[in-house]
Amino acid sequence: MDLLxxxxxxxxxxxxxxxxxxxxxxxxxxxxxxxxxSGIGKSTLFRLIMGFNIPDSGIMSLDGVxxxxxxVWDIRKKIAYxxxxxxIGEGIVSGLIDEIFSFRANRDVLDKEKLYEILSxxxxxxxxxxxxxxxxxxxxxxxxxxxxxxxxxxxxxxLDEVTAELDIVLKQKVxxxxxxxxxxxxxxxxxxxxxxxxxxxxxxxxxxxGIRIIDFPEVTN
Amino acid sequence: METYYIxxxxxxxxxxxxxxxxxxxxxxxxxLISATVESVVRMVLQLAFVGIFLTFLFDLNNSIxxxxxxxxxxxxASHTVLKNAELKTRSILPMxxxxxxxxxxxxxxxxxxxIIDLDDLFDARYLVPIAGMVLGNSLxxxxxxxxxxxxxxxxxxxxxxxxxxxxxxxxxxVIPYLRKSMRVALKPTIANMxxxxxxxxxxxxxxxxxxxxxxxxxxxxxxxxxxxxxxTTMVNLLFGILVLIHKGFDDYGMFKKxxxxxx
Numbered sequence: 001m002d003l004l005x006x007x008x009x010x011x012x013x014x015x016x017x018x019x020x021x022x023x024x025x026x027x028x029x030x031x032x033x034x035x036x037x038s039g040i041g042k043s044t045l046f047r048l049i050m051g052f053n054i055p056d057s058g059i060m061s062l063d064g065v066x067x068x069x070x071x072v073w074d075i076r077k078k079i080a081y082x083x084x085x086x087x088i089g090e091g092i093v094s095g096l097i098d099e100i101f102s103f104r105a106n107r108d109v110l111d112k113e114k115l116y117e118i119l120s121x122x123x124x125x126x127x128x129x130x131x132x133x134x135x136x137x138x139x140x141x142x143x144x145x146x147x148x149x150x151x152x153x154x155x156x157x158x159l160d161e162v163t164a165e166l167d168i169v170l171k172q173k174v175x176x177x178x179x180x181x182x183x184x185x186x187x188x189x190x191x192x193x194x195x196x197x198x199x200x201x202x203x204x205x206x207x208x209x210g211i212r213i214i215d216f217p218e219v220t221n
Numbered sequence: 222m223e224t225y226y227i228x229x230x231x232x233x234x235x236x237x238x239x240x241x242x243x244x245x246x247x248x249x250x251x252x253l254i255s256a257t258v259e260s261v262v263r264m265v266l267q268l269a270f271v272g273i274f275l276t277f278l279f280d281l282n283n284s285i286x287x288x289x290x291x292x293x294x295x296x297x298a299s300h301t302v303l304k305n306a307e308l309k310t311r312s313i314l315p316m317x318x319x320x321x322x323x324x325x326x327x328x329x330x331x332x333x334x335x336i337i338d339l340d341d342l343f344d345a346r347y348l349v350p351i352a353g354m355v356l357g358n359s360l361x362x363x364x365x366x367x368x369x370x371x372x373x374x375x376x377x378x379x380x381x382x383x384x385x386x387x388x389x390x391x392x393x394x395v396i397p398y399l400r401k402s403m404r405v406a407l408k409p410t411i412a413n414m415x416x417x418x419x420x421x422x423x424x425x426x427x428x429x430x431x432x433x434x435x436x437x438x439x440x441x442x443x444x445x446x447x448x449x450x451x452x453t454t455m456v457n458l459l460f461g462i463l464v465l466i467h468k469g470f471d472d473y474g475m476f477k478k479x480x481x482x483x484x
Binding site: 050051052054069070072073076077079080081083085086087088089090099100102103104105106145148152 | 377379380382383384385386387388389390393397471472473474475
């Protein structure tokens, strides 16, 4: 069964069609790269899946549960969404992380050892936890958000241009991290080649189905 | 001790003082002449009206009328809060009035019963002026706090969305904004309390002393009033923001930008 189903999704924004009769089916373990020119509305798709924008028509469901104003809260608890302009908040990084893991949905999820491990994979030093979030560079903020997503214990990821501000080595590391886990379902919007060029290590295995590339449809009015 | 009445001559001399700001405004081209004149005229008219009205209210001293007048004050205060916080009144006003009415009536009754120990809990001479002081201060804090809450959540929308996408319930996601706007709005009240008596002698104390009360009586009232103002301001502010949280978001937890004026 499909994990995420999107059927006949249409949305207009500021009098402009962003999506028209859009369909997408995602199975567990799928790795999808979404491409398309800037400003076409790729981010809107993710915002729709998270329930941050409401479609004009169409149906979305996760795990067979159709999304509405009731179920959206549970859907959000299952999906980790990181976007290019994710903002975690004001204050010391470790405090912000603690706050996120004090939410009822995430309590007892935070594993400090795992946090340190992820930081080192993302080439971040532990000292960053004591810094003011606002003083971090774009790339550092990006990686902190990714680390939080990785720590959340979720297995569905919506990643919107998360490697844009990283150097080549780090881009590859992040792609390997997310696309390398056969259990995870990952949708990535990106202009970076590393995502579409990823070759699963276990291609022979039934889970490693390879990467699906979706060209975001151009809607003509 | 007797009170010296100011009288007509005194008032004329006080209006004479207004020539100073008008002359300064004229020579420095501050463009404040019409605003100054308008404000003074409004103040005089409103106070004249209130003077007449309060005389009438105090003479009559009818409990039900006093209670209703406080309700009018609550209504005007709530309306002013929303207007100054750049919020549309339609969806928020009724709830804000109810919450402010409950909070302020309870507080006033508590003060009159347990602190001043009045025989008539609804005595106009106490109920109305104290309600005025408390509401006036709450109003200021609510404007700052509610406006701050909305601008912060609008400006830092991504932070709010990140909390939601990390599985936060609405209450969990809005708490940082509630904290921040309450702190910002309460700071002046707290600072005020700490400097009172030294930096400035508050209007109520001045008024009581001028009217012939001994400084010790004035101080007792001032202490009580400061505490009552602080407590009521905080509770009014908290409930004002809770009303916003309740009314200002849709079922998906998205902030309704249409509650802001000019949207």
